[in-house]
Amino acid sequence: MAGPGGFGLRDDAAVVSLRPDEDLVVTVDALVEGVHFFPDDPPEAIAVKALGVNLSDLAAKAAEPTGFLLALALHDRHPAEWLARFAEGLRAAAEMHGCPLLGGDTVRTPGPLTLSITAFGTVPRGRMLPRTGAQPGDLIYVSGTIGDAALGLTLRLNDDPPALGSILRAGMQAEDLAHLGDRYLRPRPRLALRGALRDHAHAGMDVSDGLVGDLRKMLRVARVGGSIDTARIPLSAAAQHAVAIDRRAFETAVTGGDDYEILATVAPDHALLFERAAAEAGERVTRIGQVLAGSDEVLFHDLSGSSLTFDRGSFQHF
Amino acid sequence: MAGPGGFGLRDDAAVVSLRPDEDLVVTVDALVEGVHFFPDDPPEAIAVKALGVNLSDLAAKAAEPTGFLLALALHDRHPAEWLARFAEGLRAAAEMHGCPLLGGDTVRTPGPLTLSITAFGTVPRGRMLPRTGAQPGDLIYVSGTIGDAALGLTLRLNDDPPALGSILRAGMQAEDLAHLGDRYLRPRPRLALRGALRDHAHAGMDVSDGLVGDLRKMLRVARVGGSIDTARIPLSAAAQHAVAIDRRAFETAVTGGDDYEILATVAPDHALLFERAAAEAGERVTRIGQVLAGSDEVLFHDLSGSSLTFDRGSFQHF
Structure with a gap:
C-alpha cells in the first residue's frame, strides 16, 4: 500500500483503534x-x-x-x-x-x-443501523430532497428520457440549473442525522440508485411491503420547476440515482422524536409512506389514490 | 455498497468488532x-x-x-x-x-x-509491525525465495530485458517453467510468519515491487542504510537454473516485482529465536544482510566483496 503523492503515508497498512464499547x-x-x-x-x-x-x-x-x-x-x-x-x-x-x-x-x-x-x-457496540430492520407499521422517511442529482445528470445528457435534458435546459432558470448541476457533482452526506437515526430508526440505507428501487430493496430484505404517497416525496424548488416544465422529470427524479439521501423506517411512537432530533441536527426529513405487512410489494399512489408504476425500477448509470 | 453476485451480502456496510486488547x-x-x-x-x-x-x-x-x-x-x-x-x-x-x-x-x-x-x-494492541522500525545492527531477513514471480512474468514477455523471456523458455525444463509461471499467478501470503514477526522483528514490509527497491524504501524511512550479501538472496531451483542460462535473470529476480515475500529486520539477539519460530511455522527465512548506521544507502556486494549496482532500482509493472 502506497499513499497517493503528497499524503506522506509510508507504511503498508494503517492501524484503527476502537474503544471497547x-x-x-x-x-x-x-x-x-x-x-x-x-x-x-x-x-x-x-x-x-x-x-x-x-x-x-x-x-x-x-x-x-x-x-x-x-x-x-x-x-x-x-x-x-x-x-x-x-x-x-x-x-x-x-x-x-x-x-x-x-x-x-x-x-x-x-x-x-x-x-x-x-x-x-x-x-x-451492536448499534449499526441495519438495512434489514423495517417493521410493519413503521413510518418511512427520506432526508433532504430527491431527484436533484438525477435531474442534474439529465441536464448534461439528451437521450434518457428523450430530449428531456434539452427541454429542461431551455426552460429553466440559471439558478435552478446550477442547483441541480451542483447536486449531481457534490453529494452531501447526511452525517448530521447520525444521532437521530441511531436513537429512533429501525432500518436505514442511503439512496444511491434511485428512491423507487432502493426503497424496494430495503423493504424486500425485511420481507415487508410499503405504501408511498408520491405527493409527499420532497422535491427542491428546482426539481419542482423541472416537473412543471416536463412531467417526465418526476419519474427521473424518483427513479434516478445519485441522491445520497437517507431512507429510514421509524416506529410511529418514535416519529415525533425522530423529526425533532433531525431538525435539531439541521437536517430535513420527510415522511413519505408506511411499511406494510403481508407482501413485499411497494405501492406508489398519488393524492387521488391512483397507483403509479415506473418504467425504470432503479437507476442505471449512464 | 452491494456485494458481487452470489455472495448474499445485503447491507450498505459491514461491522467489524474487536476485542479490547x-x-x-x-x-x-x-x-x-x-x-x-x-x-x-x-x-x-x-x-x-x-x-x-x-x-x-x-x-x-x-x-x-x-x-x-x-x-x-x-x-x-x-x-x-x-x-x-x-x-x-x-x-x-x-x-x-x-x-x-x-x-x-x-x-x-x-x-x-x-x-x-x-x-x-x-x-x-500497539503491536502492528511497522515498516519504519529498522535499527542499526539489525539483521535483514527475507522469507521464501525471491524473483520467481518476476521470472514467471518475464517468461510471458520478450522485451524486458531483451529476449530474456524467449532464451529462458527455450533453455528451461517444463517443471521450472511451471514453477515460475505459477509463482507469478498465485502469490502465497506468508501469514504463518505472523507470530515470529510479532515476537522478534523490528520492522517488516512485503516485497511487492522488487527486493532491491523495497529494501531501499524500508531502510530510507528508518534513516538507516544496509549491506546485502547478494549471494545469500534465496533463489528457487528454477530461478537458479534461469540465472545459469542467462545471468541477466539475476537482476530481473532481485529488482522485479510480485514476490509477496516478507522483508524484516531483527535484532541480533533475537535472530536465532526468529529463525526457530519461522521454522516451527513451516516458513523459510534467510538472512541476507545487516542494517547499518550513518547513511541511508544500501550496498549490494557479492562473495568477492565487489559491489553491485542495478539499472532498475525498482520494479515497473509491464
Whole structure:
C-alpha cells in the first residue's frame, strides 16, 4: 500500500483503534470515469463525490466517520495539476467531515480513472443501523430532497428520457440549473442525522440508485411491503420547476440515482422524536409512506389514490 | 455498497468488532487488468492474486486476517462463467486464509477489469509491525525465495530485458517453467510468519515491487542504510537454473516485482529465536544482510566483496 503523492503515508497498512464499547462500520464504493462522473468534471468535485458517496453509507448506518483508504487507478493523461487539485479537494472534504485519509494505493491504468474508497466509522457496540430492520407499521422517511442529482445528470445528457435534458435546459432558470448541476457533482452526506437515526430508526440505507428501487430493496430484505404517497416525496424548488416544465422529470427524479439521501423506517411512537432530533441536527426529513405487512410489494399512489408504476425500477448509470 | 453476485451480502456496510486488547490493521491494494495480471489469466488465479497481495501486507504487519471488502469494476466482456469462476476462486482463497468477504461494490467499467481489496487484520494492541522500525545492527531477513514471480512474468514477455523471456523458455525444463509461471499467478501470503514477526522483528514490509527497491524504501524511512550479501538472496531451483542460462535473470529476480515475500529486520539477539519460530511455522527465512548506521544507502556486494549496482532500482509493472 502506497499513499497517493503528497499524503506522506509510508507504511503498508494503517492501524484503527476502537474503544471497547464501539464497533467499526466499514463500507466500500467504487467510481469509474465515464460511468459515475464525467471526464471533465472538476477534480475537486470528483474527490468530493468519491468520499461523499462512502460517507453517505456511513451516515445511513448511524456511524461516525473515522477515516478512509483510497485506491486510485490513474491513467497517463492525468497531469500533475489534475492530481494536485484532486488531492486538495479530497483533503478539504476529509477535513470538513473529520475523516482523515489513512492510506491508499495508487496504480496505473490504461483505462478510465477508477477510484475506490473504503470508509471507516464507529457506532456504539451492536448499534449499526441495519438495512434489514423495517417493521410493519413503521413510518418511512427520506432526508433532504430527491431527484436533484438525477435531474442534474439529465441536464448534461439528451437521450434518457428523450430530449428531456434539452427541454429542461431551455426552460429553466440559471439558478435552478446550477442547483441541480451542483447536486449531481457534490453529494452531501447526511452525517448530521447520525444521532437521530441511531436513537429512533429501525432500518436505514442511503439512496444511491434511485428512491423507487432502493426503497424496494430495503423493504424486500425485511420481507415487508410499503405504501408511498408520491405527493409527499420532497422535491427542491428546482426539481419542482423541472416537473412543471416536463412531467417526465418526476419519474427521473424518483427513479434516478445519485441522491445520497437517507431512507429510514421509524416506529410511529418514535416519529415525533425522530423529526425533532433531525431538525435539531439541521437536517430535513420527510415522511413519505408506511411499511406494510403481508407482501413485499411497494405501492406508489398519488393524492387521488391512483397507483403509479415506473418504467425504470432503479437507476442505471449512464 | 452491494456485494458481487452470489455472495448474499445485503447491507450498505459491514461491522467489524474487536476485542479490547486488539488493534485493527487495514490495507488496500488495487489490481488492473493488463497491468497487474493478463486478461487471459484464469479468473481463479486473479482472485487468488487480488486477495493474496493484500494478505501479504497483513502478514508483513504481523496481523491475523479477519475479513475483506472487494470493489470490482467489471466490463461487459466478462461473461457470467468468468464471474462464477472468479467468485469460486475468491471463496476458496478466503476460506483457506480464514478471511471472509464482508462486503463490496460491483460497478461497470468501459475499461480494463479493476479490483480493489481492502483487507482487515488484528494485532495485539500497539503491536502492528511497522515498516519504519529498522535499527542499526539489525539483521535483514527475507522469507521464501525471491524473483520467481518476476521470472514467471518475464517468461510471458520478450522485451524486458531483451529476449530474456524467449532464451529462458527455450533453455528451461517444463517443471521450472511451471514453477515460475505459477509463482507469478498465485502469490502465497506468508501469514504463518505472523507470530515470529510479532515476537522478534523490528520492522517488516512485503516485497511487492522488487527486493532491491523495497529494501531501499524500508531502510530510507528508518534513516538507516544496509549491506546485502547478494549471494545469500534465496533463489528457487528454477530461478537458479534461469540465472545459469542467462545471468541477466539475476537482476530481473532481485529488482522485479510480485514476490509477496516478507522483508524484516531483527535484532541480533533475537535472530536465532526468529529463525526457530519461522521454522516451527513451516516458513523459510534467510538472512541476507545487516542494517547499518550513518547513511541511508544500501550496498549490494557479492562473495568477492565487489559491489553491485542495478539499472532498475525498482520494479515497473509491464
